[in-house]
Amino acid sequence: MLRKLSAEAFGTFWLVFGGCGSALLAAGVPDVGIGFMGVSFAFGLTVLTMAYAVGGISGGHFNPAVSLGLAIAGRFEYKDLVPYWLAQLVGGIAGAAVLYVIASGTAGFSAGGFASNGYDALSPGGYSMMAALVAEIVLTAFFLIIILGATSKAAPVGFAPIAIGLGLTLIHLISIPVTNTSVNPARSIAAAIFAQNGALGQVWLFILAPLVGGALGAAIWKYLLSPGESVGNVGREK
Template sequence: MSLGKRLGAEFFGTFWLVFGGCGSAVLAAAFPQLGIGFAGVALAFGLTVLTMAYAIGHISGGHFNPAVSVGLVAGGRFAAADLVPYVVAQVLGAVAAAAVLYLIASGKPDFAAGGFATNGYGDLSPGHYSLQSALVIEVVLTFFFVMVIMGSTDARAPAGFAPIAIGLALTLIHLISIPVTNTSVNPARSTGVAFFATTAALSQLWLFWVAPIVGGALGGFAYKALFGSAGKN
């Protein structure tokens, strides 16, 4: 598959992840009577990855996340030469999705962007967790997310079930960490919405690049070292 087609798939896959996941938080979770709550937002993020992994994962590998791309490079599953183009496509997809979401959300008469589904620590953490807590949970959860991705896409794993495992893993990750950081594990997702928030989200964005990338790289290295790296693609 040509690089252009793969980058297009990464753009649209990341768009869907941000639009669906952050959209559920900005549009639906804002109305308690709808009853989706944290669990609904967590499920929305998982469903975005699951659906796009089935739809276009066979084209680009279905990363939709710079930390996943880094982890797959570390695990020997992805060419380092394609890393920067993939990350650019992912970030552009995330920013485009956030822009469309902002356009829709701003149509509400009493709209105020506020946090706009951004990630944060301290005063910007939903539970006011510290920078240390945010750093540790983002590293640990991205580590295990990449481990799940590496394992479920291993040639030795049952065929056809990887998107389900990956989607459920992302749902679980959100159920754990929404109160701590509002859940990133994805620098592109964090970047897209940060541009539209009226909080200090941009000043804390560095953490949501550093921690997921470190966790992703460690996850890729660990899976390769412990279990080998027999990828399907």
């Protein structure tokens, strides 16, 4: 179990450090900044690379909503949920802490939003709380459908991390203007801790909505879409 939890911690560290780091350090650089598109690909690449690196150890969740969804779909043991969540949270906060040390090493640094998530005044596009809630639930649900489908026996072998990474990229391309994209409570909590814009007061939505979305996506897969997985047959497709 220690190896699994370590893999989850390192994977979530890389997701937060790489994804939020691209937003903080590279997105707004004059003339050569990577912008929303670059940040979207950065988040996708963090999951893709760590899924190949340590996915064989822990399953490569790196996200409490993914762990919950996999448990609901019969792909993960409920008894391991809390340890996985704690490892993901520790890894995410550590990634944000290292990023803060690096980002603050320049003159005039201000943490500001620190790539945190938000709605209303804290939304990049000024979107409402309801818009943020719906976006996070729907996008996390589809993320779980992508994950469960890409890792099923009906899918081509060896390509799951690519599909999952590109899926997360697409999710960011859609929703960065809405919420700065969470679909991951560990990522949201980690960034909000270091933000100086009141993000901690809104982080509840980015814990609740991804968990609800993850559960919804898993239920859709389990009961409507799964090839070979049914209520009486869950768990055989591993």
